[in-house]
Amino acid sequence: MDEVEAAYEWVEDKLVFEPQLVGWQSAFKHGLLEAGVLPYNGFTFKHIVGTKIGGTIFDPDGHRHSAADLLEYANPETIAVYLHALVHKILFTTEGDQRPRAYGVIYQDADGVFHKAELAKNTMNEVILCAGAIGSPQLLMLSGVGPRVDLESHGVSPVILDHPMVGKGMGDNPLNTVFVSSPRPVEASLIQVVGITKFDTFIEGFSSVKLPNNMMHTFFQGVLSLLNETSHSTLAVIDFYKQLNVMEIDGWIVNKVDGPVSRGHLELRNMNPDDNPSVTFNYYQEAEDLEKCVKGLKTIIKVLNSNAFSSYKYPNATARELLNRMLSLPINLRPRHESAKFNLTQFCIDTVITVWHYHGGCQVGRVVDKNYKVFGIDALRVIDGSTFLKSPGTNPQATVMMLGRYMGQKILRERNASGENNEDYSIIKDDTDKSSSSSK
Ligand SMILES: Cc1cc2nc3c(=O)[nH]c(=O)nc-3n(C[C@H](O)[C@H](O)[C@H](O)COP(=O)(O)OP(=O)(O)OC[C@H]3O[C@@H](n4cnc5c(N)ncnc54)[C@H](O)[C@@H]3O)c2cc1C
Structure with missing residues (x-):
């Protein structure tokens, strides 16, 4: 383990920085603590239960390292x-x-x-x-x-x-997300604060992800290529962007299930190394992963309802309404079930997406x-x-x-x-x- 630590430090010395928390992230951090994601672990690279500020590969001048x-x-x-x-x-x-x-x-x-x-x-x-x-x-x-x-x-x-x-x-760590609109201006931030729950989920947030925005664009590129590949037309893709703009997304809170037990497989589709093989992840096939997703979403609901986060959410928008907005977006190709509007288990299944892990x-x-x-x-x-x-x-x-x-x-x-x-x-x-x- 000493060699592992030394190897981490070798990388961190060159690439990893402490982020300067923006207001949205600070409110999100306090929201997590109010929601019971304890203790507060301060700035740390360690993945330990509680709320922390994690490292970033953006230096204080905003330059990205790799x-x-x-x-x-x-x-x-x-x-x-x-x-x-x-x-x-x-x-x-x-x-x-x-x-x-x-x-x-x-x-x-x-x-x-x-x-x-x-x-x-x-x-x-x-x-x-x-x-x-x-x-x-x-x-x-x-x-x-x-x-x-x-x-x-x-x-x-x-x-x-x-x-x-x-x-x-x-395997892939399945992700479910909720977009939040804010009545007050929001500064841009990528992930800075991380809530690591006792039930193995990671809760994180981004802010000011209005379009056009590179990060948002990258995220949805995968979705768009799927839409293009299937029966959805280019018009559907444009509609999707329009919907996102109308929603005025200022914050984006995600729940990721760490170390899912659901597993899949990869198969060749052809002999061309430049073509993607066929990959099946079987997201949420195992009940254990689904239970973690539901618990993670319940924690997000507590964050949305917290006093600390209240100034970054319209008072009349309930957490459930915010979740249900996700059901109207084509963020994946799964069918939507009516029950997803009141059943978090179905919501997890219907709105799961990749986090590229x-x-x-x-x-x-x-x-x-x-x-x-x-x-x-x-x-x-x-x-x-x-x-x-x-x-x-x-x-x-x-x-x-x-x-x-x-x-x-x-x-x-x-x-x-x-x-x-x-x-x-x-x-x-x-x-x-x-x-x-x-x-x-
Ligand atoms: C959109 C996106 C966002 C992400 N965001 C984050 C993040 O914020 N933080 C984080 O920690 N991780 C993030 N990840 C995950 C992270 O990038 C991966 O975990 C990591 O890069 C995996 O490293 P790897 O060396 O296993 O594979 P890769 O980084 O994928 O490296 C494999 C390399 O092999 C090359 N290659 C493949 N086949 C061939 C071939 N036949 N011939 C020659 N070269 C080939 C590929 O082009 C690639 O350069 C993100 C991933 C994606 C896709």
């Missing part, structure tokens, strides 16, 4: 970053009865040219897959590692290893071992959110970055202890290969 800042730590002499390089498959040697061993990748550059990149000959060299919760299981499958029947049905050949658990255990698919203990090495294969690790059994209720990117640092340190130590020539990290690259792509 994982790219961590490259400042890197030695440019020993690292090469290829942009617009889409990996189509991982390459394996499969001689005799030996375990498959990863030895490189096929990638496509921005001009559409395919290249083969091979590891230099050093037994410690390995391919490390970090394509994310959706990309990593997809790329393993495209490379012939996954459930045999599924791979064969999509024409993946050869099947390198029948690995039934690849793509299984996909999807994880799983290459879970530790199922697809990778505790050193993040893929079971049954040599020289291949997966190190990203696909390995998580659960994702933290907030700031999963912090945990992903910590994992990168933690494992990086561990791998360097292993290399140093191995006695191999550790200068030889290089890959043999630019071996242009126009024949190997599976998508051709």
Whole structure:
């Protein structure tokens, strides 16, 4: 755990700042305390029960920081970053009865040219897959590692290893939300205050999310693409935006269920790594997750009814009315039930959306071992959110970055202890290969 802490601090020193609370967030914080989300834990990165102020990746000048800042730590002499390089498959040697061993990748550059990149000959060299919760299981499958029947049905050949658990255990922390209009002006804020309940939900809020606003726009881009993909017309999308404008949303309070027990799966749809695979999360399939959602919404209702929050909500708007407004918005493609207007369980089911905290698919203990090495294969690790059994209720990117640092340190130590020539990290690259792509 000391190494985990050190890895978190390595990331935090570069990227994480204490936010300056705006008035709306301050009222929301006091509302949470009035609603019983106790104790008050002040400013902390720790995920502990109670109300806290969390870290932000916006510095005091309003500049956003990201994982790219961590490259400042890197030695440019020993690292090469290829942009617009889409990996189509991982390459394996499969001689005799030996375990498959990863030895490189096929990638496509921005001009559409395919290249083969091979590891230099050093037994410690390995391919490390970090394509994310959706990309990593997809790329393993495209490379012939996954459930045999599924791979064969999509024409993946050869099947390198029948690995039934690849793509299984996909999860996402389900989110339900309520929009609030304010009679007084509201300053813009992203998440600053976090209420962590005893029943494993995270309650957070954003303010001044009127359109046009980048954050709001990003949030609804996913919804809009869904609407476009289905029977909804562009007109429906425009209507949706109009409705949002008419509603004059000044605040947005969300409840997220941390570590849902409902689990789903990921399957290939085709052989193109640039296409999304099919992912099913089974939100609220398990009653336990639903109960947490209902308790979280009851807490939000208390916040909306609190004295502390009263000046940021019109006095005649009841909490229930605010919730019911959500039922009129096409925030997802689920059917709306009349009972959702008075039954919070149905409200949770009807208005659930993603918070993009999807994880799983290459879970530790199922697809990778505790050193993040893929079971049954040599020289291949997966190190990203696909390995998580659960994702933290907030700031999963912090945990992903910590994992990168933690494992990086561990791998360097292993290399140093191995006695191999550790200068030889290089890959043999630019071996242009126009024949190997599976998508051709
Ligand atoms: C809209 C949105 C908002 C979010 N907001 C927050 C937030 O406020 N706070 C927070 O903590 N987290 C947030 N998250 C979640 C956070 O971004 C993820 O938890 C985190 O990025 C996961 O890290 P990862 O390394 O597992 O995957 P990713 O960050 O997804 O990295 C995977 C990378 O692999 C690349 N890739 C995939 N396939 C291939 C391929 N075949 N070839 C080459 N490259 C490939 C992808 O382009 C991507 O760059 C948000 C996510 C989204 C989508």
